[in-house]
Amino acid sequence: MKKIISILFIAVYLVSCSTVPITGRKRMNFVSDSQVLPMSFAQYKGFLAKNKLSTNARMTNEVKSVGARISKAVDKFMRANGMKAEADRYRWEFNLVEDKQLNAWCMPGGKVVFYTGIMPVCDNVNGIAAVMGHEVAHAFAKHGQERMSSAQIQQLGGLAVALGTMKKDPKTAQMWNMAYGVGSKLGMLAYSRTHETEADKLGMVFMIMAGYDPKEAVNVWIRMSQMTKGANKPPEFLSTHPSNQRRIQTLRAFLPEAKRLAEKYNRSK
Numbered sequence: 001m002k003k004i005i006s007i008l009f010i011a012v013y014l015v016s017c018s019t020v021p022i023t024g025r026k027r028m029n030f031v032s033d034s035q036v037l038p039m040s041f042a043q044y045k046g047f048l049a050k051n052k053l054s055t056n057a058r059m060t061n062e063v064k065s066v067g068a069r070i071s072k073a074v075d076k077f078m079r080a081n082g083m084k085a086e087a088d089r090y091r092w093e094f095n096l097v098e099d100k101q102l103n104a105w106c107m108p109g110g111k112v113v114f115y116t117g118i119m120p121v122c123d124n125v126n127g128i129a130a131v132m133g134h135e136v137a138h139a140f141a142k143h144g145q146e147r148m149s150s151a152q153i154q155q156l157g158g159l160a161v162a163l164g165t166m167k168k169d170p171k172t173a174q175m176w177n178m179a180y181g182v183g184s185k186l187g188m189l190a191y192s193r194t195h196e197t198e199a200d201k202l203g204m205v206f207m208i209m210a211g212y213d214p215k216e217a218v219n220v221w222i223r224m225s226q227m228t229k230g231a232n233k234p235p236e237f238l239s240t241h242p243s244n245q246r247r248i249q250t251l252r253a254f255l256p257e258a259k260r261l262a263e264k265y266n267r268s269k
């Protein structure tokens, strides 16, 4: 009996284990695109209906045009690296929402929101590209799905089941927001540091592929440090992220490798 159980375990593990492209990290993902994408598109639409879009036309256009260029780079990478079917399923969209939070996120299938609160941290188009690259990288690497696949979230009631039936209850919405970093529930995530470092690296490759200045990724985190210093309490998501200092070091050290990779992927047809 024990043997059968362990064989079953290995089988489930092999089926649901895959590798993150570019970084090569092994990940668990029990949730398929066909389950996640309809939910993602519905949640995104619902979020936009409930929140106010920014009326700042200049900033909105910057977010949309940077998003278009970054997504083109990601699309190019996917099509050149055996991910054509996945690329076809993306429905890229970029919106700037009126909200003081220092946050931005990307749901599966390329649904991006920037909050106006993060725009001073971005400061310029290269800064927007750094944050955009990072958020898109979370979606590209399927970090949210991995979070859903974690035992922690499974115990909360099985989001995968809810996804399959498109159940729309408050609990499902809460788990969804936790997995994708909408709102401030990010503090509960177990995978945070690994995911953040991975998104920093992938994001840097994508922003270089799209023709932006990668040094600005470092400056974004320097500004983030300065702008959150002296605040009574740092935003909740910052406390689970790697420290800004560590992040800046990692990004600086990764820069030559990111340039090499971006050049290689931009050459591929």
Ligand SMILES: [Zn+2]
Binding pocket: 134, 138, 195, 196, 199
């Ligand atoms: Zn992140």
